[in-house]
Amino acid sequence: MTGSWVPVALSSDLPSGTVLPARIPAGPLALWRSQSGRVAASADRCPHRGMSLSHGFVRGETLSCIYHGWSYGQAGNCLRIPAHPGLTPPEAIRTVTHPVAEADGVVWVAVGEPAATPPGLAGLVPLRSITAFVDIAAIEAAAGAKATAEGLLDAGDIRLLLSSTREGETLIHVLIAADAGPAERIAAARTAEALRRRAEDIQKKGAAQ
Amino acid sequence: MTVGPMFDEWYPVGIFGQLDAAGRKTMLMGEPIVVARDDNGDAKVTDGTGRSLPVCVRYGHVWTSLGDPKKKLFAIPEADQPGRRFVDVGVVRVRCSPLRAVENFLDIAHFPFVHTDILGAEPHTEVQAYKVEIREDVDEVWATQVEFYQPQAAKSASGGITTQYMYRVAGPTSTVLYKTCPPRPSEWDVITLFVQPLAEDLCDVWPWMALFDDDTPMTDLIHFQQTIFLQDRSILENQVPRLLPLDPGMEMPTRADLTSVAYRRWLKRHNFTYGAQLVAQ
Numbered sequence: 001m002t003g004s005w006v007p008v009a010l011s012s013d014l015p016s017g018t019v020l021p022a023r024i025p026a027g028p029l030a031l032w033r034s035q036s037g038r039v040a041a042s043a044d045r046c047p048h049r050g051m052s053l054s055h056g057f058v059r060g061e062t063l064s065c066i067y068h069g070w071s072y073g074q075a076g077n078c079l080r081i082p083a084h085p086g087l088t089p090p091e092a093i094r095t096v097t098h099p100v101a102e103a104d105g106v107v108w109v110a111v112g113e114p115a116a117t118p119p120g121l122a123g124l125v126p127l128r129s130i131t132a133f134v135d136i137a138a139i140e141a142a143a144g145a146k147a148t149a150e151g152l153l154d155a156g157d158i159r160l161l162l163s164s165t166r167e168g169e170t171l172i173h174v175l176i177a178a179d180a181g182p183a184e185r186i187a188a189a190r191t192a193e194a195l196r197r198r199a200e201d202i203q204k205k206g207a208a209q
Numbered sequence: 210m211t212v213g214p215m216f217d218e219w220y221p222v223g224i225f226g227q228l229d230a231a232g233r234k235t236m237l238m239g240e241p242i243v244v245a246r247d248d249n250g251d252a253k254v255t256d257g258t259g260r261s262l263p264v265c266v267r268y269g270h271v272w273t274s275l276g277d278p279k280k281k282l283f284a285i286p287e288a289d290q291p292g293r294r295f296v297d298v299g300v301v302r303v304r305c306s307p308l309r310a311v312e313n314f315l316d317i318a319h320f321p322f323v324h325t326d327i328l329g330a331e332p333h334t335e336v337q338a339y340k341v342e343i344r345e346d347v348d349e350v351w352a353t354q355v356e357f358y359q360p361q362a363a364k365s366a367s368g369g370i371t372t373q374y375m376y377r378v379a380g381p382t383s384t385v386l387y388k389t390c391p392p393r394p395s396e397w398d399v400i401t402l403f404v405q406p407l408a409e410d411l412c413d414v415w416p417w418m419a420l421f422d423d424d425t426p427m428t429d430l431i432h433f434q435q436t437i438f439l440q441d442r443s444i445l446e447n448q449v450p451r452l453l454p455l456d457p458g459m460e461m462p463t464r465a466d467l468t469s470v471a472y473r474r475w476l477k478r479h480n481f482t483y484g485a486q487l488v489a490q
Binding site: 044045047048049050051052055065066067068069081082083084085087092093 | 318319321322323331334335336443444447448449450454459460461462463464465
């Protein structure tokens with residue numbers, strides 16, 4: 001196994017027919033879900049003029065660039081160039097894509113060649129995501145617990161799934177029991193927010209030294 | 210970095226009619242400059258060391274150069290034609306290469322997607338073949354016989370028309386377009402994009418227009434052009450890389466992009482590379 005699954009977003013944040021920006025260590029992604037519900041991850045750059053594809057739009061089963069409307073399929077191949085409606089786009093026009101898996105309400109992107117399926121969440125489900133401007137080490141220090149290789153961190157009062165998006169930035173998915181009621185959900189969100197603040201203070205102090 | 214041959218070209222640095230004695234502090238290619246009026250009311254531009262720079266006032270704007278311009282500022286004969294209204298649109302700062310701002314201005318294929326229901330609309334997305342040349346006598350890039358269907362081509366247009374265009378690159382960051390003039394079919398409206406390079410990845414854009422339109426209030430003409438350009442800015446600030454790639458492998462043009470292909474070739478030929486990325490990174 002020479003890769004990993006990166007939890008880039010929550011399923012609930014990516015409704016059908018939408019695209020959003022995500023990030024893996026290799027760079028920015030356009031993460032999108034087709035009208036029929038299929039999720040795909042493409043490099044966030046249209047090969048035509050370099051426009052960010054996460055600013056684009058989804059129609060049917062294709063992702064289109066907002067600049068000139070070039071549209072791409074799940075596999076990254078260009079399907080249509082509106083300036084030349086009669087033209088079949090050459091095979092060479094394509095975006096880099098990454099395998100995607102969706103499980104337990106989390107969208108995972110494969111980096112390298114990871115295991116066949118993403119890690120399980122042991123009966124937990126995601127509540128919400130928070131971006132923290134810290135490295136994972138600062139979150140571990142704030143929580144007093146270590147994350148697993150898959151990014152799972154159990155701090156006793158709160159359980160998190162962590163994804164390093166770039167140096168000094170971590171995406172935190174807050175996990176809760178599937179049957180948690182409203183009070184538990186609100187408490188988990190507050191605990192996670194407090195943890196984020198502590199982690200950012202730790203990171204700032206570290207940077208100041 | 211060294212600026213190269215673009216050092217000796219003319220650049221817009223302010224609207225002449227809006228200058229006062231106190232002056233406007235700005236930047237040109239990384240150098241701080243001050244643009245002001247002197248005691249005679251003439252425009253004066255000085256660099257950070259107090260050195261006076263070359264000055265020329267034309268097309269509503271003050272132009273200067275950090276170097277030694279080999280040529281006079283390019284001509285726009287329509288600027289002296291009676292009956293036209295001249296519109297100083299103002300300034301829009303854009304976090305992009307000055308060359309990307311020019312290239313976007315030369316492009317029509319984005320109209321239906323970026324200027325939706327104004328300069329273009331689906332399903333009218335096709336770009337018909339047009340002519341592009343580098344005119345050796347004047348050393349300018351020209352695109353002619355450009356046509357596009359537009360729902361509202363100008364503030365003065367009341368419905369959809371097929372608009373004719375000509376595009377002209379008159380300097381590395383100065384471009385002029387000529388388009389169908391709805392109230393006067395025998396004439397061309399003139400719309401320019403004068404770009405002030407603040408840095409390689411930051412520019413101030415000064416659109417200027419010379420129109421036959423006696424009816425539309427000045428404010429509306431300015432708002433129309435600003436609306437269009439702010440739509441362009443949302444693209445320009447999200448292109449990767451920020452610099453204009455001159456490496457042919459980095460971006461993929463089609464037939465609709467022949468003006469941009471000629472512009473890039475012309476930039477390379479002159480070593481106009483301030484704001485360009487030469488090698489894929």
